[in-house]
Amino acid sequence: MEKTEIRTFPTISQRHVSVRIPGLKWLLLVIPLIYTFLLLYFPIVNVLKLSFYDQTGFTLHYLQEILTDMLYLKVLWITVKTAFMVTVVTLVLSYPIAYLLVIMESAKMKKLILGIVMVTLWISLLVRTFSWSVILQDHGIINDYLMKLNIIHEPLKLLYNNTGVITGMTHILLPYMVLSLYSVMERIDLRLIQAAQGMGARPWRSFVQIFFPLSLPGVMSGSLIVFVLGLGYFITPALLGGQDNMMISKLIQQNIQNTLNWNLASALSIVLLATTFLLLGFAYWISRFSPILKGDN
Amino acid sequence: MLKKAKLITLTLAASIALVGCSSQSTSTKSSSAEKSSATQELVVVDWGGASSVAAKKSQYEPFEKENHVKITVVSPTDVGKLKAMVQNGNVEWDVVNSDTDVALRLAKEGLLEKLDYNIIDKKDIYPEMVTDYSIGQELYYTNIAYNTELFTSDNHPKNWAEFWDTQKYPGPRTLYKNPMGTLESALLADGVEPNKLYPLDVARALKSLDKIKKDVKVWWEAGAQPPQLLATKEVAVAAAWNGRVSTAKAQGSKEENEFNQALGMSTSWVIPKGAPHKDLAQKFIAYVSKPEPQAAYSKLIDYAPTNKKALDLLPSEVKQRLGQTEKNVNPIIIDVKYWSENFDQVNEQFNKWLLQ
Numbered sequence: 001m002e003k004t005e006i007r008t009f010p011t012i013s014q015r016h017v018s019v020r021i022p023g024l025k026w027l028l029l030v031i032p033l034i035y036t037f038l039l040l041y042f043p044i045v046n047v048l049k050l051s052f053y054d055q056t057g058f059t060l061h062y063l064q065e066i067l068t069d070m071l072y073l074k075v076l077w078i079t080v081k082t083a084f085m086v087t088v089v090t091l092v093l094s095y096p097i098a099y100l101l102v103i104m105e106s107a108k109m110k111k112l113i114l115g116i117v118m119v120t121l122w123i124s125l126l127v128r129t130f131s132w133s134v135i136l137q138d139h140g141i142i143n144d145y146l147m148k149l150n151i152i153h154e155p156l157k158l159l160y161n162n163t164g165v166i167t168g169m170t171h172i173l174l175p176y177m178v179l180s181l182y183s184v185m186e187r188i189d190l191r192l193i194q195a196a197q198g199m200g201a202r203p204w205r206s207f208v209q210i211f212f213p214l215s216l217p218g219v220m221s222g223s224l225i226v227f228v229l230g231l232g233y234f235i236t237p238a239l240l241g242g243q244d245n246m247m248i249s250k251l252i253q254q255n256i257q258n259t260l261n262w263n264l265a266s267a268l269s270i271v272l273l274a275t276t277f278l279l280l281g282f283a284y285w286i287s288r289f290s291p292i293l294k295g296d297n
Numbered sequence: 298m299l300k301k302a303k304l305i306t307l308t309l310a311a312s313i314a315l316v317g318c319s320s321q322s323t324s325t326k327s328s329s330a331e332k333s334s335a336t337q338e339l340v341v342v343d344w345g346g347a348s349s350v351a352a353k354k355s356q357y358e359p360f361e362k363e364n365h366v367k368i369t370v371v372s373p374t375d376v377g378k379l380k381a382m383v384q385n386g387n388v389e390w391d392v393v394n395s396d397t398d399v400a401l402r403l404a405k406e407g408l409l410e411k412l413d414y415n416i417i418d419k420k421d422i423y424p425e426m427v428t429d430y431s432i433g434q435e436l437y438y439t440n441i442a443y444n445t446e447l448f449t450s451d452n453h454p455k456n457w458a459e460f461w462d463t464q465k466y467p468g469p470r471t472l473y474k475n476p477m478g479t480l481e482s483a484l485l486a487d488g489v490e491p492n493k494l495y496p497l498d499v500a501r502a503l504k505s506l507d508k509i510k511k512d513v514k515v516w517w518e519a520g521a522q523p524p525q526l527l528a529t530k531e532v533a534v535a536a537a538w539n540g541r542v543s544t545a546k547a548q549g550s551k552e553e554n555e556f557n558q559a560l561g562m563s564t565s566w567v568i569p570k571g572a573p574h575k576d577l578a579q580k581f582i583a584y585v586s587k588p589e590p591q592a593a594y595s596k597l598i599d600y601a602p603t604n605k606k607a608l609d610l611l612p613s614e615v616k617q618r619l620g621q622t623e624k625n626v627n628p629i630i631i632d633v634k635y636w637s638e639n640f641d642q643v644n645e646q647f648n649k650w651l652l653q
Contacts (some may be wrong), residue, residue, distance in 0.1 A: 046481075071652070075652070134529075160514060160515050238518040244652050246652065257377045258378075258396075258399060258640075259402065260376065260380060
């Protein structure tokens with residue numbers, strides 16, 4: 001063995017090393033890929049298979065049940081609607097924060113604000129959700145203060161309806177949006193704005209025509225992350241929502257852990273996955289019309 | 298040479314990590330095999346939290362001592378995982394505590410071992426909680442609970458009809474966002490006799506729910522919600538799990554259970570099919586179904602025994618706390634057999650009704 005090796009590579013030890021390194025890189029790529037495949041895709045495919053196969057063999061019964069039963073379509077619609085509204089609210093709240101982070105000069109303040117945004121990620125989801133129910137309830141701080149100040153005379157209905165769900169979910173998903181926006185905005189060359197203003201553009205105009213369009217890739221990626229994450233939520237809607245805040249993941253969970261109807265659960269997952277892909281495809285299709293979103297940036 | 302060594306280390310590390318995924322399951326097995334000569338091992342799955350702590354003290358530890366067994370507790374119960382384990386022939390659990398209706402469904406799917414009633418004495422257990430594959434472990438209620446600042450112990454809704462009567466007992470309500478128990482309440486409120494509940498008249502139950510829908514401020518999904526809603530007066534009256542309310546009351550919340558027309562529910566012990574220590578599991582279930590361990594458990598926690606003989610061993614204040622006084626000894630037990638067969642279809646109707 002040793003002999004052959006010496007004979008094959010007698011003098012090119014230098015090159016020998018440079019050949020080895022790309023191999024190492026491939027290995028570094030292949031191992032995580034095998035990992036992901038074995039631990040993620042393989043089980044997912046196995047679970048999704050259940051929506052077409054049950055004890056009796058191939059069947060479209062479960063998918064048919066979902067697509068013909070108003071209940072499931074309605075819940076799917078509520079799920080998509082909730083995720084969409086949360087995305088919009090999150091975007092509106094996050095954009096100024098991210099913008100502030102970019103134009104701010106004090107590095108200390110920047111760190112502080114980022115820290116405040118990030119800290120919410122480290123608090124348990126259940127704790128945050130229950131805290132919201134304490135804040136938003138009829139005799140919570142918001143309603144109590146507004147009533148004391150005589151602004152309202154009846155407590156506002158902030159909980160156990162859409163308002164509660166969207167408040168809670170927005171709070172949880174906000175950091176993802178801020179970070180996506182910030183990562184893109186940070187790379188925008190602020191001299192472009194100076195140049196625009198130097199040419200006589202008013203601040204709002206330089207923002208609308210220069211900064212905002214350049215930040216669109218961040219808006220896009222942040223919205224997609226928040227939207228897709230929002231589609232899978234069920235604990236927060238369950239605790240802060242009313243009788244019609246029903247999310248599809250709740251039905252999936254019920255079918256897996258309670259009624260043990262894995263076939264229906266799997267079919268519901270497929271429908272949710274397909275809906276997600278459809279909506280993502282739609283977003284991709286829209287972005288084709290914008291040179292910035294296409295990724296030339 | 299160094300590079301080569303690095304490469305080898307890397308590959309080794311990666312493969313070890315990959316193997317690591319499966320080693321968890323094998324390690325428990327090998328260690329149990331080693332120990333089997335001296336002490337046997339039993340893996341018990343329960344819900345965790347306060348009930349697990351109480352069970353450890355009152356039931357698991359005495360059983361360990363008596364039988365030279367080492368019990369490993371895994372929590373919380375995850376029947377989805379149980380199903381996956383049995384289907385893949387890699388069962389790590391010996392005894393599992395499951396909701397009784399879910400236990401029946403597990404049995405129907407062929408995922409459980411039969412219980413051996415030559416070893417387990419079932420004669421004093423509520424007959425509604427005994428099947429070929431499962432036996433009741435603890436009894437709890439979905440019952441009426443109320444805020445004691447809004448209502449007094451004399452003047453509060455004492456049955457489901459009064460719960461529904463928002464004229465006489467004003468204030469928002471909360472109900473469980475689950476048809477099991479909620480539909481029974483609705484039918485009792487509508488005047489159905491407790492012994493004529495099953496099979497449920499779902500249409501009539503939903504019609505009865507229509508009458509109270511506008512007063513149901515919250516449809517709760519987590520057991521921790523009703524005591525909190527009562528404590529903050531978000532609702533005046535709740536359908537709640539008794540243990541949660543008595544715990545909150547013990548911590549100073551102004552709320553109280555009403556046990557009249559309380560709906561009895563239970564969790565059950567089951568043995569997964571192909572459990573590694575089935576025989577020992579049968580012995581374990583036989584032990585924890587006896588009156589003494591059950592009474593010891595109920596003294597520590599807000600769940601009542603399923604063995605009626607255990608009540609004789611409990612002091613009266615414990616019986617009071619658990620709703621096991623003379624007038625409540627024959628509670629309305631929810632028919633899990635009905636629910637294990639009909640939950641899917643009834644739940645669909647219930648969800649549709651909620652979305653109307």
